[in-house]
Amino acid sequence: MTAATALDWVTVCPFDRLDPDRGVAALVAGVQVAIFRTADGLYAIDNLDPVSGAYVLSRGIVGSRGEVPTVASPLHKQVYDLRTGDCLDLPGVCVARHQARCHNGMVEVRLRQEG
Amino acid sequence: MTGGNVVVIGNGMVGQRFVDALRARDAQRRWRVTVLAEESRPAYDRVRLSAYFDGADEQDLNLHTPHDGVELRLGEPATVVDRSRQVVTTTRGAYPYDVLVFATGSYPFVPPVPGADLTGVFVYRTLDDLAAIRRYAEDRRTGAVIGGGLLGLEAANALRLLGLTTSVVEFAPRLMPVQVDTAGGAMLRRYVEDLDVTCHLGVATTALRPDTDGSVTALELADGAVLDTDLVVVAAGIRPRDDLARVAGLDVGPRGGVLVDTTCRSTDERIYAIGECAAVDGTCYGLVAPGYAMAEVVADRLVGGSATFPGADTATKLKLLGVDVASFGDAHGTEPGCLDVTWTDPAARVYAKLVLSDDASTLLGGVLVGDASAYPTLRASVGGPLPAAPLALLVGDDAVGATAGTLPATAQVCSCNAVTRADIDTAIADGCADVAALKACTRAGTSCGSCVPMLKQLLDAAGVVQSKALCEHFDVSRQELFDIVRVRGIRTFSRLIAEHGRGRGCDICKPVVASILASLGNGHILDGEQASLQDTNDHFLANLQRDGSYSVVPRIPGGEITPEKLIVIGEVARDFNLYTKITGGQRIDLFGARVDQLPQIWRRLVDAGFESGHAYGKALRTVKSCVGSTWCRYGVQDSVGLAVALELRYRGLRAPHKIKSAVSGCARECAEARSKDFGIIATETGWNLYLGGNGGFRPRHADLFATDLSTETLVTLIDRFLMYYVRTADRLQRTAAWIEAMDGGLDHLRAVIVDDSLGLCAELDDAMARHVVSYSDEWRDVLADADRLRRFTSFVNAPEIPDPSITFVTERGQPVPVGGHSSDTQGRQPVTLGLPEVRR
Numbered sequence: 001m002t003a004a005t006a007l008d009w010v011t012v013c014p015f016d017r018l019d020p021d022r023g024v025a026a027l028v029a030g031v032q033v034a035i036f037r038t039a040d041g042l043y044a045i046d047n048l049d050p051v052s053g054a055y056v057l058s059r060g061i062v063g064s065r066g067e068v069p070t071v072a073s074p075l076h077k078q079v080y081d082l083r084t085g086d087c088l089d090l091p092g093v094c095v096a097r098h099q100a101r102c103h104n105g106m107v108e109v110r111l112r113q114e115g
Numbered sequence: 116m117t118g119g120n121v122v123v124i125g126n127g128m129v130g131q132r133f134v135d136a137l138r139a140r141d142a143q144r145r146w147r148v149t150v151l152a153e154e155s156r157p158a159y160d161r162v163r164l165s166a167y168f169d170g171a172d173e174q175d176l177n178l179h180t181p182h183d184g185v186e187l188r189l190g191e192p193a194t195v196v197d198r199s200r201q202v203v204t205t206t207r208g209a210y211p212y213d214v215l216v217f218a219t220g221s222y223p224f225v226p227p228v229p230g231a232d233l234t235g236v237f238v239y240r241t242l243d244d245l246a247a248i249r250r251y252a253e254d255r256r257t258g259a260v261i262g263g264g265l266l267g268l269e270a271a272n273a274l275r276l277l278g279l280t281t282s283v284v285e286f287a288p289r290l291m292p293v294q295v296d297t298a299g300g301a302m303l304r305r306y307v308e309d310l311d312v313t314c315h316l317g318v319a320t321t322a323l324r325p326d327t328d329g330s331v332t333a334l335e336l337a338d339g340a341v342l343d344t345d346l347v348v349v350a351a352g353i354r355p356r357d358d359l360a361r362v363a364g365l366d367v368g369p370r371g372g373v374l375v376d377t378t379c380r381s382t383d384e385r386i387y388a389i390g391e392c393a394a395v396d397g398t399c400y401g402l403v404a405p406g407y408a409m410a411e412v413v414a415d416r417l418v419g420g421s422a423t424f425p426g427a428d429t430a431t432k433l434k435l436l437g438v439d440v441a442s443f444g445d446a447h448g449t450e451p452g453c454l455d456v457t458w459t460d461p462a463a464r465v466y467a468k469l470v471l472s473d474d475a476s477t478l479l480g481g482v483l484v485g486d487a488s489a490y491p492t493l494r495a496s497v498g499g500p501l502p503a504a505p506l507a508l509l510v511g512d513d514a515v516g517a518t519a520g521t522l523p524a525t526a527q528v529c530s531c532n533a534v535t536r537a538d539i540d541t542a543i544a545d546g547c548a549d550v551a552a553l554k555a556c557t558r559a560g561t562s563c564g565s566c567v568p569m570l571k572q573l574l575d576a577a578g579v580v581q582s583k584a585l586c587e588h589f590d591v592s593r594q595e596l597f598d599i600v601r602v603r604g605i606r607t608f609s610r611l612i613a614e615h616g617r618g619r620g621c622d623i624c625k626p627v628v629a630s631i632l633a634s635l636g637n638g639h640i641l642d643g644e645q646a647s648l649q650d651t652n653d654h655f656l657a658n659l660q661r662d663g664s665y666s667v668v669p670r671i672p673g674g675e676i677t678p679e680k681l682i683v684i685g686e687v688a689r690d691f692n693l694y695t696k697i698t699g700g701q702r703i704d705l706f707g708a709r710v711d712q713l714p715q716i717w718r719r720l721v722d723a724g725f726e727s728g729h730a731y732g733k734a735l736r737t738v739k740s741c742v743g744s745t746w747c748r749y750g751v752q753d754s755v756g757l758a759v760a761l762e763l764r765y766r767g768l769r770a771p772h773k774i775k776s777a778v779s780g781c782a783r784e785c786a787e788a789r790s791k792d793f794g795i796i797a798t799e800t801g802w803n804l805y806l807g808g809n810g811g812f813r814p815r816h817a818d819l820f821a822t823d824l825s826t827e828t829l830v831t832l833i834d835r836f837l838m839y840y841v842r843t844a845d846r847l848q849r850t851a852a853w854i855e856a857m858d859g860g861l862d863h864l865r866a867v868i869v870d871d872s873l874g875l876c877a878e879l880d881d882a883m884a885r886h887v888v889s890y891s892d893e894w895r896d897v898l899a900d901a902d903r904l905r906r907f908t909s910f911v912n913a914p915e916i917p918d919p920s921i922t923f924v925t926e927r928g929q930p931v932p933v934g935g936h937s938s939d940t941q942g943r944q945p946v947t948l949g950l951p952e953v954r955r
């Protein structure tokens with residue numbers, strides 16, 4: 001499978017349930033998603049840390065590297081681009097990214113399955 | 116000849132350096148090396164021998180590195196050298212050689228006065244000597260040193276540190292007659308007498324008087340005076356150990372020492388001599404640097420090189436009894452027609468002299484007493500023009516900084532290792548960007564360390580910027596950030612980064628700022644914006660494990676716990692299915708809790724009287740204790756009581772890194788206090804305080820900081836130590852590294868927190884007092900606040916569903932993570948525990 005399949009938007013929680021510059025984990029259609037609220041907007045990526053195999057990315061520290069909004073894995077501190085899911089420290093490593101938006105005061109996520 | 120057997124006699128500083136140098140050059144291992152050592156321990160740093168009385172032990176002083184193809188035979192002195200058969204004999208065997216190297220050093224010269232062999236008379240050369248002095252001094256009150264030179268003054272300081280009333284007897288009319296001139300000696304004497312060391316100068320010792328039991332009780336001096344003393348150290352000079360060589364028929368120098376040429380070869384072409392036992396062209400050197408140069412020469416020769424001994428710089432810089440003394444070049448102005456420029460400041464207690472050539476164009480030598488900061492530059496300039504006007508060099512704080520960059524390429528920057536400015540510049544050009552890299556690449560700075568400031572300046576001069584920036588978001592160091600936050604009263608990260616940084620922060624600067632805000636007492640660490648700065652451990656007040664679960668560590672102050680509390684821990688662990696382990700910090704760790712279980716677990720623990728153990732924080736961890744005088748038959752103080760009190764006083768204190776402590780009830784040290792950031796060992800009359808120890812990656816024993824303290828003084832000193840550390844250390848710098856990196860080290864620390872040299876003590880005391888009263892248990896506060904509790908859910912949209920990724924298997928009757936022994940994604944292989952089975 002090469003094309004990305006977009007599924008439906010799923011409502012997760014009220015927007016003010018999210019703290020600025022911090023993440024939460026959500027269970028969306030059986031997938032663990034990490035959702036981050038930053039000054040640049042909402043981002044969603046897989047909660048699975050591909051390096052350690054643990055579901056922890058939502059608990060990482062949010063920040064920036066140059067112009068790139070980032071999150072650092074809380075386990076071993078590899079840094080990921082929140083926009084693309086690419087790991088900035090380990091070439092070739094990336095996490096799946098999803099779409100996130102705020103709609104009528106609610107956070108919504110749409111899973112993307114990339115092949 | 117470039118291969119075969121080398122036998123080295125002596126494993127002292129120079130013998131060891133020779134073996135290292137040969138191994139570095141002889142990549143093909145053509146030489147097999149046997150080292151015969153008289154002492155029972157491998158080579159140690161004799162130059163720093165006196166550090167033994169500051170708490171350094173054998174391991175701290177160790178210089179020995181094992182090499183393949185090198186056999187070290189300890190406690191096995193050479194007894195005969197048979198040149199015709201080319202064999203060295205010991206009491207245990209015979210060792211044939213193709214090349215023989217003498218590195219036997221010197222022995223202390225004891226003048227032949229009556230009574231020199233009495234009990235209680237010591238020399239000062241080996242660790243065994245110092246250990247014997249320490250033992251004998253134990254219940255003695257007075258001590259005397261014969262000899263007021265470099266060694267004698269070191270010995271005098273040692274006796275002071277051992278608590279003896281000390282005097283020094285010197286035959287010459289001034290102290291350190293070899294190194295300093297009359298005026299310098301007079302200045303030195305003022306310093307020494309201020310430390311209550313009495314000086315008897317210009318007078319010989321004529322006899323040592325015995326007590327009825329045959330131990331020494333007094334010195335008789337040539338002027339008729341009699342000096343009562345319980346212990347005597349003789350430090351009247353050294354003589355080369357050339358007896359074996361003499362017996363073997365080798366030539367010796369006019370003042371002793373195995374006579375060698377500038378290739379360090381003796382009159383037998385198979386035999387070399389290096390270090391203090393060698394007389395190069397007739398001259399013996401009593402310093403380590405020339406010895407090292409000789410070691411390098413012989414190693415080079417053995418692999419076919421053509422190095423020669425270039426003659427030696429006998430410059431010295433020392434800190435004796437806390438006084439800086441330096442002497443270099445023609446310090447006594449023996450050159451005909453030479454000129455002296457002197458500077459005396461009796462108020463500041465500084466004396467300096469420069470010796471210049473008759474036309475004042477060339478620096479020939481000099482003496483510095485009281486302030487030797489100009490020494491590295493001056494020494495490197497000997498033989499050339501002065502790098503600046505004489506007065507500017509001697510006075511003015513940054514004399515060194517102003518001039519290091521102006522040194523000529525040939526100037527020797529590091530005299531211990533014969534490294535020139537050109538060598539340093541080449542290394543910098545090859546990419547060395549800091550002092551550590553320069554040390555590794557050139558060896559400069561690795562011996563006495565006095566050239567390290569110059570290395571820094573040469574890096575500066577070469578335009579290498581040594582960055583102190585915390586990360587890409589802040590250009591300043593942690594310490595500077597701390598001051599900015601404190602002085603400007605900043606309370607949020609967003610204001611700090613807007614005003615003093617850039618970007619949005621990262622996993623480096625955010626926890627640093629969180630820790631600074633916490634150290635300055637800005638309320639609960641999970642309040643408002645602070646929560647978003649915390650590492651996951653602090654964010655959930657628990658330690659993240661490899662599988663995404665957390666561990667729980669309740670505080671058990673001093674390791675003391677009631678049976679009721681033990682039962683509660685057991686019940687909680689059972690009810691929540693937690694893996695349970697006794698930690699190395701005398702408490703209990705419960706593993707495998709999910710985020711959503713943490714509040715429930717803590718509810719039970721807090722109700723039973725437990726509080727957070729801060730295992731997750733860069734904060735005080737544990738104060739371990741031994742059982743102490745309450746139970747132990749050896750205990751002399753209540754170590755458990757003190758440990759509990761200290762743990763409760765400093766609990767919750769946020770710091771640049773974690774802080775650990777321990778209290779032992781007597782010198783047997785069952786609590787391992789010397790491996791802690793601050794360790795306390797009980798004495799008959801109080802407490803000894805040790806600072807700057809740790810285990811971990813680079814273990815280090817803590818240094819003795821103060822002795823026989825009352826509990827009150829002890830606590831004050833620890834308060835200040837911790838607060839000064841919190842304010843000034845770098846990110847993730849433990850106290851050991853912090854003290855090591857401090858200009859002036861332990862002395863500086865002592866000046867700041869004991870003598871209040873920076874006028875900071877009151878502020879530090881206040882800061883700690885504020886910490887103590889404002890402490891409250893982080894977990895209790897979270898449980899009381901619905902807002903803070905909100906984050907402890909597995910899924911924001913499904914709080915009732917536990918994280919399905921956390922599952923366990925059972926091992927030895929307890930739950931552990933699936934695949935917990937390896938992390939396949941990182942390619943690590945599990946090690947199977949293949950223990951042998953015992954069958955009957």
Ligand code: SRM
Binds near residue numbers: 660809
């Ligand atoms: C549980 C324990 C091992 C045990 O089963 O005994 C342990 C476990 C951890 N140690 Fe430790 N250390 C434990 C005693 C020690 C000791 C021994 C001691 O304290 O007496 C040392 C050496 C002494 C020292 O610190 O100087 C020790 C040296 C380290 C180090 C290296 C520190 C260093 O300066 O080099 C780290 C890494 C760090 O902190 O950056 C570390 C880090 C860790 C961490 C926090 C690693 C991590 O970030 O996940 C481990 C997690 C604990 C957890 O999840 O609860 N642990 N660790 C011990 C907890 C003691 C306690 O009750 O608080």
Ligand SMILES: Cc1cc2nc3c(=O)[nH]c(=O)nc-3n(C[C@H](O)[C@H](O)[C@H](O)COP(=O)(O)OP(=O)(O)OC[C@H]3O[C@@H](n4cnc5c(N)ncnc54)[C@H](O)[C@@H]3O)c2cc1C
Binds near residue numbers: 124164191193403
């Ligand atoms: C307290 C003190 C402070 C000092 N401070 C300074 C200083 O600040 N700066 C400085 O440059 N120098 C200083 N020195 C001098 C410095 O330590 C020596 O120059 C240096 O150790 C010489 O090294 P070496 O290997 O020649 O001799 P040593 O280090 O003495 O080693 C010789 C070794 O050979 C062993 N040996 C002797 N005979 C035999 C045998 N027959 N068989 C086997 N082994 C044998 C001895 O036991 C000894 O271990 C100080 C010395 C002392 C004691």
Ligand code: SF4
Binds near residue numbers: 748754783784785
């Ligand atoms: S350190 Fe001393 S008091 Fe403490 S247990 Fe050991 S022997 Fe006993």
Ligand code: FES
Binds near residue numbers: 530531560566
């Ligand atoms: S001068 Fe001693 S280490 Fe450089």
